[in-house]
Amino acid sequence: MDGSQVRHNGPGRTRASILGAARTVFAEKGYSGANVNEIVTLARTTKPMIYYHFGSKELLFAAVLEDVYAGMREYEQSLEVAGTPAADAMRRLVEVTFDYHAAHPDWIRLISIANIHRAKHIDGSPTLASRNAAVLEIVQRLLLRGAAEGVFRDGIDPLHLHLLIASFCFYRVSNRHTWKIIFKRDLADAADAIRQRDMAVDAVLRYLRPDNPPAN
Amino acid sequence: MDGSQVRHNGPGRTRASILGAARTVFAEKGYSGANVNEIVTLARTTKPMIYYHFGSKELLFAAVLEDVYAGMREYEQSLEVAGTPAADAMRRLVEVTFDYHAAHPDWIRLISIANIHRAKHIDGSPTLASRNAAVLEIVQRLLLRGAAEGVFRDGIDPLHLHLLIASFCFYRVSNRHTWKIIFKRDLADAADAIRQRDMAVDAVLRYLRPDNPPAN
Amino acid sequence: MDGSQVRHNGPGRTRASILGAARTVFAEKGYSGANVNEIVTLARTTKPMIYYHFGSKELLFAAVLEDVYAGMREYEQSLEVAGTPAADAMRRLVEVTFDYHAAHPDWIRLISIANIHRAKHIDGSPTLASRNAAVLEIVQRLLLRGAAEGVFRDGIDPLHLHLLIASFCFYRVSNRHTWKIIFKRDLADAADAIRQRDMAVDAVLRYLRPDNPPAN
Amino acid sequence: MDGSQVRHNGPGRTRASILGAARTVFAEKGYSGANVNEIVTLARTTKPMIYYHFGSKELLFAAVLEDVYAGMREYEQSLEVAGTPAADAMRRLVEVTFDYHAAHPDWIRLISIANIHRAKHIDGSPTLASRNAAVLEIVQRLLLRGAAEGVFRDGIDPLHLHLLIASFCFYRVSNRHTWKIIFKRDLADAADAIRQRDMAVDAVLRYLRPDNPPAN
DNA sequence: AATGAATGAGTTTTCATTCAT
DNA sequence: TATGAATGAAAACTCATTCAT
Incomplete structure (x- = not known):
């Protein structure tokens, strides 16, 4: 209907934005205090993407x-x-x-x-x-x-x-x-x-x- | 009215044991990572005792x-x-x-x-x-x-x-x-x-x- | 405010009703197909009660x-x-x-x-x-x-x-x-x-x- | 247009390998317990192939x-x-x-x-x-x-x-x-x-x- | 001061399915 | 045919807190 599609960022784009958001949120709240929801909101993506790209909250923290x-x-x-x-x-x-x-x-x-x-x-x-x-x-x-x-x-x-x-x-x-x-x-x-x-x-x-x- | 009396520890005894357990658990897991259940188990008491003596998890941490x-x-x-x-x-x-x-x-x-x-x-x-x-x-x-x-x-x-x-x-x-x-x-x-x-x-x-x- | 309190069934009441509901739902849908939500709805209680009384979905199935x-x-x-x-x-x-x-x-x-x-x-x-x-x-x-x-x-x-x-x-x-x-x-x-x-x-x-x- | 061609297996090859993998996984885990991911991994293909060849998990099970x-x-x-x-x-x-x-x-x-x-x-x-x-x-x-x-x-x-x-x-x-x-x-x-x-x-x-x- | 049981909201994680290429 | 990435809904499970006794 309209040419400006928002879905599907460039390759690695979602991964990178999750990583950046995670860094911010983990730094702010600590590991347990950080909340996966907050991370994906900040990264403008959805929860399964964390599990798709990183496997778990723990592995995401490790990546950070x-x-x-x-x-x-x-x-x-x-x-x-x-x-x-x-x-x-x-x-x-x-x-x-x-x-x-x-x-x-x-x-x-x-x-x-x-x-x-x-x-x-x-x-x-x-x-x-x-x-x-x-x-x-x-x-x-x-x-x-x-x-x-x-x-x-x-x-x-x-x-x-x-x-x-x-x-x-x-x-x-x-x-x-x-x-x-x-x-x-x-x-x-x-x-x-x-x-x-x-x-x-x-x-x-x-x-x-x-x-x-x-x-x- | 009935023989099944609740055991009271000495005065302040429960409070002190919660404080000690909380110290251990908070030190081990961090604030968010610590879990109220684990604290009361270690302190050999029950959850409401935390709220009775300290008011909340946050105030307990402050006391620690x-x-x-x-x-x-x-x-x-x-x-x-x-x-x-x-x-x-x-x-x-x-x-x-x-x-x-x-x-x-x-x-x-x-x-x-x-x-x-x-x-x-x-x-x-x-x-x-x-x-x-x-x-x-x-x-x-x-x-x-x-x-x-x-x-x-x-x-x-x-x-x-x-x-x-x-x-x-x-x-x-x-x-x-x-x-x-x-x-x-x-x-x-x-x-x-x-x-x-x-x-x-x-x-x-x-x-x-x-x-x-x-x-x- | 009103004398007809519904909360707090007799002792073991919640446990028994979960067990009965679980039996029905597991029999109907199989282990993986059964859904914890459906069980608690049928049992007229809440999810944490399953974990409080049985520990996990698997242990609940074992109890059934x-x-x-x-x-x-x-x-x-x-x-x-x-x-x-x-x-x-x-x-x-x-x-x-x-x-x-x-x-x-x-x-x-x-x-x-x-x-x-x-x-x-x-x-x-x-x-x-x-x-x-x-x-x-x-x-x-x-x-x-x-x-x-x-x-x-x-x-x-x-x-x-x-x-x-x-x-x-x-x-x-x-x-x-x-x-x-x-x-x-x-x-x-x-x-x-x-x-x-x-x-x-x-x-x-x-x-x-x-x-x-x-x-x- | 470009050299990176997608590998095609023989005709029906993908379909057959999905069917075989699905048989194994469904037999092992039951219908609900089976997981589409596990099936495609075992079949060495990708999820959309299931939907292309069979339409849905249910239809795949029917085919099995x-x-x-x-x-x-x-x-x-x-x-x-x-x-x-x-x-x-x-x-x-x-x-x-x-x-x-x-x-x-x-x-x-x-x-x-x-x-x-x-x-x-x-x-x-x-x-x-x-x-x-x-x-x-x-x-x-x-x-x-x-x-x-x-x-x-x-x-x-x-x-x-x-x-x-x-x-x-x-x-x-x-x-x-x-x-x-x-x-x-x-x-x-x-x-x-x-x-x-x-x-x-x-x-x-x-x-x-x-x-x-x-x-x- | 103490307990067992309950609650509501939230947590991480999973899943079948689909999109863009 | 095939793929990597994405989605939305729901899954199991957890947690701090409170009630009735």
């Missing part, structure tokens, strides 16, 4: 998490800072990490939710298992470079350094709601956030600084 | 969270270390914080869950509102003492320092499941945990150390 | 089947025919079996349905496992008595004799619909049924008759 | 039943035993019937399922309506021949005799699952089956034997 971790690649690529002194590169790495977390609260919420469920939804994922966590190698190379330059101490475990950085950047976002109530200060406040960012850089660089720095 | 934060008092009291050099006291504070978090994963899970729900269940709680976060004062006093002793730098925001410490101690527990899958290392591994603990102390003390330490 | 087999007791009790010549007693046994099957088509349908599902719903039932099939003993005693009287042959397996009797009585009911279409005769036709009944008795007695009957 | 009854022809043809004494021929007829049922449990399950649904899926089928049930004529001729030979009684209704034979052969297969649980004996046990077969023959021949057999 894979998607979230795919985003980690993007973050990791932005970490590579070539050709600068190690200390500057490290400063940059902390700042980028800080900013990425600050800019992606959904990412953080979804990872928190995954942990509440003991990461069972990504356990056994071939995609994630085959991943080699690029951050660690970047950090590792940077540590070696800094040590060679004489600006970082030796023997730092890159995983532990990453833990120091990531925990700070993640927690200030993930736990800001309880902090606001308990400590009456909003960690997301812009002015304060800048000082937290400086602090993170400072803490990392001081931690790495050799006890007898080169006298140059 | 208050209970969790009451545990914070216990932690804070163990922080007070009198009569020692500031640096030693600070080392102690970090260690106690680290150990407390490591020993109370449920506490951490519940706080994560509260944050997923944007802390709405504790928002407006008179108990929590009236709380003056003792940690901050302890940290504050310690910072001043250390500055006076000349072993800490000036101008450190106690909230930020607490953030540095707490984020590390919290995150390594809260996010250990996803870390295990992504980085193939278990942050809870005993030997590694010791090194993380040393690192936390080290990072904090190096962060506080004055640039020109007193020549003593 | 147990109920069906409980009916077998009633049938078995009516088999005991004391103090008559063995041949007369056997005639009576066949007739009672015939009549019982003819009078309980639902019983037959439910057992057919159970067999379609390979009896998995009653497999492992403690009630049914502990049952000692009284028919077999009755038949056994009757065979011995007849042999002693010299009117039955020796060495008949009571289970096989019961198979001969039951198969005829069951099948003519269970398969009458396909027979009607294939052979254009209705096995349930009253006049014909009488002849079938006579035939069943006749076939059994002739089968049991000794080759050299006592010359009395 | 027609197919099942077509198998009856094969059975009936194997019944014709020429040129032997009537008693031997009858023995053979019972044995063939017994063996055919024993060898085709799916056939039996499908007929049971059809009866659960009151044979509505084959009601009105022109194919089946036009069928003249060959068994009955074979049995009829055999009875006449036996009577002429003086080895069978007169006046036996061939339909009733067929009922006696078929019920035994069908029921021992159709109801073996519940029998196994109730009577703790497996009617399909090979050694026992032989005795059941002998019994069937014996029961039929004794039923037919004249009261005053010819003294030959």
Whole structure:
């Protein structure tokens, strides 16, 4: 009757829109709190499509998490800072990490939710298992470079350094709601956030600084 | 009128057992994932008792969270270390914080869950509102003492320092499941945990150390 | 507001009415074809009551089947025919079996349905496992008595004799619909049924008759 | 217009494979329990093919039943035993019937399922309506021949005799699952089956034997 | 303070069927 | 003929909450 047919989106279109909607809703409500109906409404499709494309609510959540971790690649690529002194590169790495977390609260919420469920939804994922966590190698190379330059101490475990950085950047976002109530200060406040960012850089660089720095 | 008397537990006994069971179940499954039936089964009582004592599932969860934060008092009291050099006291504070978090994963899970729900269940709680976060004062006093002793730098925001410490101690527990899958290392591994603990102390003390330490 | 309260039937009332409704609906539609909604409507209650009282649709069906087999007791009790010549007693046994099957088509349908599902719903039932099939003993005693009287042959397996009797009585009911279409005769036709009944008795007695009957 | 041609199976190939898969699945799960998806997966085709070739799930089931009854022809043809004494021929007829049922449990399950649904899926089928049930004529001729030979009684209704034979052969297969649980004996046990077969023959021949057999 | 049973609304999931290509 | 994707209706099941006692 009319040429403007709405049915049948392009291939993969429905799947993608479900994934996006699911990401939003899961991040907002948690796994159990999220509601399949709300997801399909937001995705402008129907419930069976979830089961057709993903198999179950659980597998849909797993797909969302894979998607979230795919985003980690993007973050990791932005970490590579070539050709600068190690200390500057490290400063940059902390700042980028800080900013990425600050800019992606959904990412953080979804990872928190995954942990509440003991990461069972990504356990056994071939995609994630085959991943080699690029951050660690970047950090590792940077540590070696800094040590060679004489600006970082030796023997730092890159995983532990990453833990120091990531925990700070993640927690200030993930736990800001309880902090606001308990400590009456909003960690997301812009002015304060800048000082937290400086602090993170400072803490990392001081931690790495050799006890007898080169006298140059 | 008839011999079949209903057994009463001691006063508050039912309430307490519901609270304990709820804590376990909410920590395990999250707010929405937790199920009122499971709670009463674990508490060896019946559903109406929840409504009698707490009013609703939401209010029960709020009560659990208050209970969790009451545990914070216990932690804070163990922080007070009198009569020692500031640096030693600070080392102690970090260690106690680290150990407390490591020993109370449920506490951490519940706080994560509260944050997923944007802390709405504790928002407006008179108990929590009236709380003056003792940690901050302890940290504050310690910072001043250390500055006076000349072993800490000036101008450190106690909230930020607490953030540095707490984020590390919290995150390594809260996010250990996803870390295990992504980085193939278990942050809870005993030997590694010791090194993380040393690192936390080290990072904090190096962060506080004055640039020109007193020549003593 | 009004004294005629309908809610809350007597204890066990809801359970019993669900069981009765389920029996009707399962017999009518088969296990998968039966619909939980229809059952609760017929039982004048609500869906959760099925899950509260029985646990699942499958367990409800299992309960129906147990109920069906409980009916077998009633049938078995009516088999005991004391103090008559063995041949007369056997005639009576066949007739009672015939009549019982003819009078309980639902019983037959439910057992057919159970067999379609390979009896998995009653497999492992403690009630049914502990049952000692009284028919077999009755038949056994009757065979011995007849042999002693010299009117039955020796060495008949009571289970096989019961198979001969039951198969005829069951099948003519269970398969009458396909027979009607294939052979254009209705096995349930009253006049014909009488002849079938006579035939069943006749076939059994002739089968049991000794080759050299006592010359009395 | 483009190289990506859809693979066509041979003519009727898809139809036949759907029919075969449907037979398997319906026999296994019953009409309602069977699932169109499972059928097409087993048939290695897609759902619309069912609707293209058969019109609906119900019509597909009807087609399966027609197919099942077509198998009856094969059975009936194997019944014709020429040129032997009537008693031997009858023995053979019972044995063939017994063996055919024993060898085709799916056939039996499908007929049971059809009866659960009151044979509505084959009601009105022109194919089946036009069928003249060959068994009955074979049995009829055999009875006449036996009577002429003086080895069978007169006046036996061939339909009733067929009922006696078929019920035994069908029921021992159709109801073996519940029998196994109730009577703790497996009617399909090979050694026992032989005795059941002998019994069937014996029961039929004794039923037919004249009261005053010819003294030959 | 306690219980067994009930309720209504909602949850995830399934299914036969059909559309566009 | 054949396919991948979509649909609408309904299926089984769950849940927080409340009633009558």
